[in-house]
Amino acid sequence: xxxxxxxxxxxxxxxxxxxxxxxxxxxxxxxxxxxxxxxxxxxxxxxxxxxxxxxxxxxxxxxxxxxxxxxxxxxxxxxxxxxxxxxxxxxxxxxxxxxxxxxxxxxxxxxxxxxxxxxxxxxxxxxxxxxxxxxxxxxxxxxxxxxxxxxxxxxxxxxxxxxxxxxxxxxxxxxxxxxxxxxxxxxxxxxxxxxxxxxxxxxxxxxxxxxxxxxxxxxxxxxxxxxxxxxxxxxxxxxxxxxxxxxxxxxxxxxxxxxxxxxxxxxxxxxxxxxxxxxx
Numbered sequence: 001x002x003x004x005x006x007x008x009x010x011x012x013x014x015x016x017x018x019x020x021x022x023x024x025x026x027x028x029x030x031x032x033x034x035x036x037x038x039x040x041x042x043x044x045x046x047x048x049x050x051x052x053x054x055x056x057x058x059x060x061x062x063x064x065x066x067x068x069x070x071x072x073x074x075x076x077x078x079x080x081x082x083x084x085x086x087x088x089x090x091x092x093x094x095x096x097x098x099x100x101x102x103x104x105x106x107x108x109x110x111x112x113x114x115x116x117x118x119x120x121x122x123x124x125x126x127x128x129x130x131x132x133x134x135x136x137x138x139x140x141x142x143x144x145x146x147x148x149x150x151x152x153x154x155x156x157x158x159x160x161x162x163x164x165x166x167x168x169x170x171x172x173x174x175x176x177x178x179x180x181x182x183x184x185x186x187x188x189x190x191x192x193x194x195x196x197x198x199x200x201x202x203x204x205x206x207x208x209x210x211x212x213x214x215x216x217x218x219x220x221x222x223x224x225x226x227x228x229x230x231x232x233x234x235x236x237x238x239x240x241x242x243x244x245x246x247x248x249x250x251x252x253x254x255x256x257x258x259x260x261x262x263x264x265x266x267x268x269x270x271x272x273x274x275x276x277x278x279x280x
Contacts, residue, residue, distance in 0.1 A: 027100040113233035114207040120169040159199040172206035175178040175216040
């Protein structure tokens with residue numbers, strides 16, 4: 001019996017993924033579903049470009065009845081190249097190299113962060129991103145009283161993040177919800193510490209931020225002894241892209257360093273963190 005080549009095995013994996021999601025996959029689907037090897041690895045070792053996968057598959061398997069459901073999804077070449085390009089959304093400030101690793105299920109996160117009518121979708125999307133980053137996430141969200149939208153925990157590194165996702169058309173201004181933050185930090189801190197989480201952090205995620213009030217953050221710290229950080233939805237996706245692209249190097253212990261210092265988490269801080277992680 002003829003043994004399948006490495007390329008055949010890769011293409012069968014691609015076809016099974018296509019069958020699973022019901023459409024031609026993009027880069028992020030391959031990584032999100034933990035397909036192996038990485039796309040970059042395939043490009044290097046097998047000299048097979050991602051855009052060529054459907055046509056190489058047709059070349060080798062078009063006469064196989066078992067793959068008819070996949071073959072019918074493959075359009076002519078020019079149409080497919082256009083559809084692959086359109087499948088990856090454009091987000092100002094994020095390059096194609098970043099965006100191609102964002103899974104489709106959270107590709108609308110930035111849009112939802114600036115649309116109050118999509119507040120619930122934004123909350124769920126933020127929690128899902130933290131789950132993808134490797135945290136254990138408990139989803140609270142709207143209708144559960146004065147609670148954070150989610151709590152992201154890592155037992156390995158003994159810290160937890162109280163997440164508040166603020167969907168706003170305009171930049172979010174900290175200082176209007178201080179009492180709510182203080183109440184639920186005090187509500188959850190003690191149970192979390194009793195469960196072994198030594199450090200607790202508050203993270204606010206939104207589309208953007210007005211000038212951050214040092215007084216508001218200081219008031220929260222005085223009342224709770226918890227650090228408050230702020231992160232844009234766009235930079236959260238950048239972190240996720242890096243995690244998916246370099247999963248072997250992504251370290252939740254290093255991620256904690258973004259949360260220690262009060263204030264907005266800037267792109268410069270994230271770039272420094274990713275540089276350190278990618279060198280480890």
